[in-house]
Amino acid sequence: MDGKQRCRWAGSNPLMQKYHDTEWGVPERDPRMLWETLMLEGFQAGLSWEIILRKRDGFREAFAGFDPRAVAAFDEGDVERLMADPGIVRARAKIEATIRGARIFLDMQERDEDFADYCWSFVAGTPLEGDTATTHTDLSAAISKDLKARGFKFVGPTIVYAWMQGVGLTNDHEAGCFRRPQSREQ
Template sequence: MNKTRCTWPGSDPLYLDYHDKEWGRPVRDDQTIFEFLVLESAQAGLSWITILRKRENYRKAFASFDPAKVAKFTEKKVQSLLKNEGIVRNELKIRAAINNAQRFLEVQKEFGSFSNYIWAFVDYKPVNGKRKTTKQIPATSPVSDALAKDMKKRGFKFLGSTTLYAHMQATGMVNDHLTTCFCYKK
């Protein structure tokens, strides 16, 4: 029996698996939240499927998304990453990931966890988008605007409102599965 899904994953098996098992599921684990911050910022200007296909390469290149390890990356490591064909070799994005790991650790220290910080923007529970069509899904929201503004003030880079709204969707801070999708009620 075919499942009714959101339309955006199309028929790509990797995309379908991501949609069915990850996208929109609430994530409160700091390392996974950091993973999505790195991947979402790398995605800026590219398609998400491109990043999904490079995800395992990112995992290897970015110390399994351990923010404490990434925060200590040296200039030598940056130069090595710029030669890594398995990731997006954009120097600004690579340097942003390292900077963001450092800022991430600062936020963890201040709030006890990054999860505590970011989920406070939605009162610690997912926002139900109640979208009937893909056209109703926004690129940003007042919450992603506020989050982007606060994170910029804290020194984060490559994480504007659109990127952070995508992050909110990916980590289940907002449920933008279409109401007809089998994942909507999960």
């Protein structure tokens, strides 16, 4: 044990601890990474984040590195290929939602709407101080509603809040966690 106090959810699993220590809550400004993380959060629905982390490399390989242009071009043959891929969560609706999400991402780009600017506009560009006991907020409900209006799927308020935590739109590290002050500074 390294003696660091972490958020309780990181537990003693080295994979979860590494994710907690290096990614979770770090403000992400890259539009493609924000989109990838939102899509992975959708796949996580009904499962644990640990499952998604263990399969993340498989997801990246199966979904062409989450290149929105490549994913947007996927067709029914690709859906069938993905449904047979044990390296990912094989849920047709989630696979189709990711392809649709790529098309929406590109549509936003074509209208000169940067996905990162869009995401960060909800928090005026600065991470919010969150409440680690919360699973969703009025803001996550508003973002969810806007994402759904654009056509995204698997973006309910709880999924959106988990995504907000993961990409650093909100700093939900527990009060005693060594990452809480660091996440504020990034």
